Amino acid sequence: MRILLLSQFYPPVIGGEERHVRNLGAALARRGHRVSVGTLWHPGSPETDLDGAVRVHRLRGTLQRLSGLHADPERRHAPPFPDPELVLALKRLVAREQPDIVHAHNWIYASFLPLKDLSGARLVVTLHDYGLVCAKKNFMHLGTQLCSGPAAAKCLPCATRHYGPVKAAVTTLGNWASSFAARRVVDRFIAVSHAVARHNGLTQGHAPYDVIPNFVPDDVGVLGPEDACLRELPPDGFILFVGDLMRLKGIDVLLRAYARLERAPPLVLVGRRAADTPTEFPPNVRVFSMWPHSAVMHAWRRSLFGVLPSVGPEACATVIM
Structure with a gap:
């Protein structure tokens, strides 16, 4: 199959989600699939290169150009709603790769939603956190206690404390809209744990999902040269x-x-x-x-x-x- 993995970050950007996507792409390629990755462009990285057998395409989005929106300029996140420039970049990438399956990881899926029907590809979304219901992704109300579930009276003040009023309103409302659409058009959700499935509301809804924990390669314990x-x-x-x-x-x-x-x-x-x-x-x-x-x-x-x-x-x- 032709598989397109979408991830907002990818190595050399460091993080567990990034390493999981890289490991997944390599494992799928070893099984004979044609695998490509669409990820956000990172300063100093080429727009296209090969990571083993996986072709990596680095895409630019409108919000990535607005450095003031991001707390960490080295990690400019994809928004939880369609980013105009990123949607166009994904449209060109889909036309080039012609994927049978698009496997998106977290919020970058929102910029693929407008393309889903036109692409003809099946859409799988892996949830690595609680971002389907939580604008902060961590499911901690006001940062101090486990949230009991989404509600406008709770989410907006909680997000405002984290992001500030304007960014909180846009992020929260955009996330709700994308989540509503995703539950109706995503062909399969993958939750990385039962907690992720439960807190994201998958266990109470009708959207198809599976719980598949992240994995590590068999050779993860083989140490390389000392840095x-x-x-x-x-x-x-x-x-x-x-x-x-x-x-x-x-x-x-x-x-x-x-x-x-x-x-x-x-x-x-x-x-x-x-x-x-x-x-x-x-x-x-x-x-x-x-x-x-x-x-x-x-x-x-x-x-x-x-x-x-x-x-x-x-x-x-x-x-x-």
């Missing part, structure tokens, strides 16, 4: 955290708990900084960012143990897998 950044690790055993250095991932809880330990081994944090990343850390904590995946795998091997202290509902924590 120079590994020299910065403590020489002896250490506790390891890998992930976004943000409150939702439990970084505050972890640091408070670590500060209370006596004679504790070093704590190593590897991940992206966020707006709420702490500015001060207890003694014996080392913080690193933007490490390549191979270096992270070496760090796991050298660590005493890893920690995943998330205070929100993890969708499918491939970082631990």
Whole structure:
């Protein structure tokens, strides 16, 4: 089959979802399918290149040009509604690749919805988070407690606290509209966990879905060459955290708990900084960012143990897998 994978980010952009899409594309190609990827253009990346047997097309969208809309200029997300320029780019890509199946991951699916009928392709959408119902994608009301479900009286104030009033209104209303349409035209949803299916409302609705957890390659434990950044690790055993250095991932809880330990081994944090990343850390904590995946795998091997202290509902924590 001809399969087109759509993902807002793709390596070298670092993240669990990005690695999953890459692994999925490679696995499908090994099975004899013709696989291509459509992803958002990232500064410094070619518009088209080959990643093994998978052809990668990097597309530009209108909102990606508006840097002020994005908290992290290195991660300019696809909107939860059709982006005019991205829709046109996807239309050209579909005409070129002629896919039998379009497999979209998260919000980039919204820019394919207007093309679905014309393309003739079946549409599969994998949900890696709670973005089908939550404008913040994390299903945490006001960032402090598990949400009981979407409602205008809750969602708009919650999103406003996160995005600001204008961006919150556009994101929330656009997400509701796209979600309403998607539940009627998507041929199959894939939820990466039962929690994702339940909180996104798939278990109570009529949209067809399956629960298929993310996977890791069989050779994930095979370590590659050592990167120079590994020299910065403590020489002896250490506790390891890998992930976004943000409150939702439990970084505050972890640091408070670590500060209370006596004679504790070093704590190593590897991940992206966020707006709420702490500015001060207890003694014996080392913080690193933007490490390549191979270096992270070496760090796991050298660590005493890893920690995943998330205070929100993890969708499918491939970082631990």
